[in-house]
Amino acid sequence: MGAKRQRESQRLPVGSKKRQKVETAGHESDSSDRVFNIDELNWKKVQLPDRLDDAGGFFGLEEIEGVEVVRPKGKGQIKFKATPIKPIQSILKRIHRAEAKENDSDVEWSGFSDDKPVKESQSPIKADASRSGPRKKDTEMEKVKPQRTCTASGNQLHRDIQRKPSFSALQEDGEADDVDVSAWDPLGVSPSIQTSLSKLKFPSPTPIQKAAIPQILAGHDVIGKAATGSGKTLTFGIPILEYLLHQKKGNHANSNQSTASPVALILSPTRELAHQLLKHISDINAHAPSVDARVALLTGGLSIQKQQRLLVDADILVGTPGRVWEILSMDHGLIKKMKQIKFLVVDEADRLLSEGHFQEVEEILNSLDRTADGGLPEDDDSQLDDKPKSFLQHRQTLVFSATFHKGLQQKLAGKGRFIGDDLMDKQASMEYLLKKLNFREERPIFIDVNPVSQMAHGLREGIVECAAGEKDLYLYTLLLYHLGYRALVFANSISSVRRLTQFLQNLGIPALGLHSSMEQKARLRSVERFSASSASANSVLVATDVAARGLDIRGIDLVIHYHVPRTADSYVHRSGRTARAGAPGKSVLVCAPEEVVGVTRLVAKVHAAAKSKQNTKRIPFDSLELDRRIISRVRPRVSLSKRITESTLAKEKLSTENDWLRSAAEELGVDYDSEEFEQQVCGKAKGRGRGGGRHQRDKQAGAISKAELAAMRAELKQLLSRRINIGVSERYITSGRVDIDAILRGSDNGAFLGQVDTLDF
Ligand SMILES: Nc1ncnc2c1ncn2[C@@H]1O[C@H](COP(=O)(O)OP(=O)(O)OP(=O)(O)O)[C@@H](O)[C@H]1O
Numbered sequence: 019m020g021a022k023r024q025r026e027s028q029r030l031p032v033g034s035k036k037r038q039k040v041e042t043a044g045h046e047s048d049s050s051d052r053v054f055n056i057d058e059l060n061w062k063k064v065q066l067p068d069r070l071d072d073a074g075g076f077f078g079l080e081e082i083e084g085v086e087v088v089r090p091k092g093k094g095q096i097k098f099k100a101t102p103i104k105p106i107q108s109i110l111k112r113i114h115r116a117e118a119k120e121n122d123s124d125v126e127w128s129g130f131s132d133d134k135p136v137k138e139s140q141s142p143i144k145a146d147a148s149r150s151g152p153r154k155k156d157t158e159m160e161k162v163k164p165q166r167t168c169t170a171s172g173n174q175l176h177r178d179i180q181r182k183p184s185f186s187a188l189q190e191d192g193e194a195d196d197v198d199v200s201a202w203d204p205l206g207v208s209p210s211i212q213t214s215l216s217k218l219k220f221p222s223p224t225p226i227q228k229a230a231i232p233q234i235l236a237g238h239d240v241i242g243k244a245a246t247g248s249g250k251t252l253t254f255g256i257p258i259l260e261y262l263l264h265q266k267k268g269n270h271a272n273s274n275q276s277t278a279s280p281v282a283l284i285l286s287p288t289r290e291l292a293h294q295l296l297k298h299i300s301d302i303n304a305h306a307p308s309v310d311a312r313v314a315l316l317t318g319g320l321s322i323q324k325q326q327r328l329l330v331d332a333d334i335l336v337g338t339p340g341r342v343w344e345i346l347s348m349d350h351g352l353i354k355k356m357k358q359i360k361f362l363v364v365d366e367a368d369r370l371l372s373e374g375h376f377q378e379v380e381e382i383l384n385s386l387d388r389t390a391d392g393g394l395p396e397d398d399d400s401q402l403d404d405k406p407k408s409f410l411q412h413r414q415t416l417v418f419s420a421t422f423h424k425g426l427q428q429k430l431a432g433k434g435r436f437i438g439d440d441l442m443d444k445q446a447s448m449e450y451l452l453k454k455l456n457f458r459e460e461r462p463i464f465i466d467v468n469p470v471s472q473m474a475h476g477l478r479e480g481i482v483e484c485a486a487g488e489k490d491l492y493l494y495t496l497l498l499y500h501l502g503y504r505a506l507v508f509a510n511s512i513s514s515v516r517r518l519t520q521f522l523q524n525l526g527i528p529a530l531g532l533h534s535s536m537e538q539k540a541r542l543r544s545v546e547r548f549s550a551s552s553a554s555a556n557s558v559l560v561a562t563d564v565a566a567r568g569l570d571i572r573g574i575d576l577v578i579h580y581h582v583p584r585t586a587d588s589y590v591h592r593s594g595r596t597a598r599a600g601a602p603g604k605s606v607l608v609c610a611p612e613e614v615v616g617v618t619r620l621v622a623k624v625h626a627a628a629k630s631k632q633n634t635k636r637i638p639f640d641s642l643e644l645d646r647r648i649i650s651r652v653r654p655r656v657s658l659s660k661r662i663t664e665s666t667l668a669k670e671k672l673s674t675e676n677d678w679l680r681s682a683a684e685e686l687g688v689d690y691d692s693e694e695f696e697q698q699v700c701g702k703a704k705g706r707g708r709g710g711g712r713h714q715r716d717k718q719a720g721a722i723s724k725a726e727l728a729a730m731r732a733e734l735k736q737l738l739s740r741r742i743n744i745g746v747s748e749r750y751i752t753s754g755r756v757d758i759d760a761i762l763r764g765s766d767n768g769a770f771l772g773q774v775d776t777l778d779f
Contacts, residue, residue, distance in 0.1 A: 071703020214305035224249035225467040239462035241417040246594020247416040255299040263295035284336045287369040291568035304338035366419040383454045421587045477597035478779045480640040484568035486610035502576040510581035524659040532561035566591040655737040
């Protein structure tokens with residue numbers, strides 16, 4: 019990103035004759051200043067003290083940072099100069115330039131999209147009581163727009179963002195329990211399920227539900243693509259519950275039939291998502307007693323015996339491929355039952371049918387299609403093409419995601435030709451699995467409700483530029499702007515998640531970590547604590563991409579990409595954790611100079627289809643400039659927190675290493691402290707070979723004494739106890755001559771003292 023623009027505000031007392039210019043690389047600090055007349059400033063009356071020398075400050079006058087006095091050359095009125103902070107367009111120019119060169123990217127990306135972007139000028143829609151009252155048919159998901167007011171006042175940001183998604187706004191106190199759900203009638207949804215939808219306050223189907231549910235109810239295989247947070251879970255969940263309802267009614271009439279076999283298997287790529295799928299389906303089920311579905315969860319990290327017990331009389335199985343296959347492979351009776359399932363759902367299909375899960379998904383599919391009477395041999399794929407379709411007539415296959423790479427999408431739509439069974443590359447292996455899905459129809463119905471833009475309606479996207487070494491500083495500053503709200507921070511590695519979680523906790527931000535090396539119970543606890551409504555609203559979840567797919571946590575206002583995601587798909591899914599179910603949300607990429615090329619390519623890819631469809635060159639991306647005054651004020655606390663974190667983590671690591679070395683020395687029968695042992699075992703780590711430098715750094719950081727660490731913590735605590743003063747003289751405040759309440763009111767979030775501009779999206 020070239021030279022960094024520095025614009026530190028100046029501390030000049032009113033009345034100073036000296037005017038300064040702060041010059042930094044290629045930029046003069048006052049080039050963008052604005053001159054104000056005396057009457058343009060918001061003067062406040064102050065009560066003068068009885069004795070002038072009690073006044074403090076500059077004879078009772080206010081000192082305001084970042085404001086200079088401009089004296090006229092001759093006679094004339096004094097004016098004042100201040101520095102409004104404006105977004106810098108540089109990166110946008112780069113992005114637009116990059117678009118021209120775009121197309122040769124290796125990121126697999128189909129660039130779908132659909133929806134009209136949310137216009138800045140959309141009139142605010144108030145979530146008033148009448149909106150949720152009975153017989154309001156206009157509450158369709160696509161019509162519920164962000165509750166957004168456009169004012170230029172500082173900290174409006176916080177008022178801009180709804181605390182709850184629009185749908186929650188329908189649940190205000192004092193309103194009737196049920197909502198009119200007649201909009202579901204044309205889809206063929208039964209009264210029992212409609213009662214649930216009414217209780218859950220889902221007055222009308224979302225576009226994907228509207229398009230796909232009738233097709234699924236009619237017995238078709240469906241491949242559904244719709245934006246993140248658009249209600250795909252219920253799109254397949256409702257028809258499964260409908261099937262169970264009818265099955266149970268039938269059984270009631272004919273009590274000889276048994277319902278002991280599961281009717282559906284739903285596969286999910288992550289444990290957290292599996293939990294959530296179960297919850298969403300159970301929510302509908304809970305209000306529909308006549309369905310009374312038993313849903314069992316099969317995910318790793320939890321007791322396998324317990325899951326096996328639950329399986330015995332489960333109607334719906336939701337699980338991750340690894341655990342599902344583990345359980346299936348242990349129980350032939352279960353495999354037999356599973357061959358009778360009526361629905362196979364592959365959620366987040368592009369993820370499930372690729373990397374990591376391939377083996378297990380293949381095993382599961384093989385076992386579902388194997389027959390005891392010599393039907394389809396387990397490992398003879400040559401027969402797949404010839405097998406009679408009636409073989410699998412009983413099973414419907416439903417495949418969903420917000421993203422499908424181009425090749426896969428074409429194949430799914432039946433336009434492409436399957437290439438052989440060569441498992442050499444990713445695409446071929448995915449095609450192989452698709453073939454194994456054994457759709458009951460020649461061509462499954464492909465439903466794409468967002469062919470132009472796969473980003474959610476209410477999402478605003480931005481980029482913050484900073485040096486690689488300053489990402490922590492910018493991350494913390496971004497979070498300060500959003501205190502009082504939920505934020506999700508994505509990093510590309512487990513070690514970064516660990517470090518950032520501690521770093522933020524040291525700074526008093528209630529951060530929780532989530533990554534795949536955590537114990538399952540701790541993972542669930544993190545998600546639960548983060549999403550619990552009683553949790554402090556400004557909680558932050560720092561996660562790897564394990565949280566990128568499917569997680570539906572209400573009230574996430576901000577997604578921060580601390581590291582640029584590795585693929586465009588990943589960017590779409592990560593960003594999709596906010597702006598769900600019609601709510602507004604923001605996604606911000608923290609971008610270092612070395613990441614610019616990747617970012618420009620990624621941004622151009624994600625928005626390519628929307629741009630060409632709308633015939634525009636503009637990408638809906640904003641370059642955001644954080645207030646330099648905040649950056650400079652928080653720098654000391656950030657560097658302290660970094661040092662504390664590094665030292666704490668290094669101590670933990672060294673102590674684990676020491677334990678390991680001690681037991682290695684014991685086993686070898688040598689003295690742990692001997693030089694010979696150190697040279698033999700730790701020689702590599704001591705600077706010879708890879709990782710030596712890191713080891714040295716860890717050693718240094720870990721060598722900080724407990725007393726030093728305690729002193730740093732005390733200093734940090736002291737810094738944190740003060741609010742970040744943006745342009746208000748502490749001396750003046752302590753003199754008691756200012757309306758402190760008014761100043762405090764100027765900042766909603768309690769972090770700043772003084773007026774802070776919003777992030778200009
Ligand atoms: N018809 C509806 N009306 C209002 N809210 C709905 C409706 N259907 C689903 N929702 C809510 O919308 C939210 C998002 O749904 P869901 O998690 O199924 O999205 P998704 O499309 O699967 O997203 P992702 O692609 O990120 O997995 C959920 O909180 C769900 O309860």
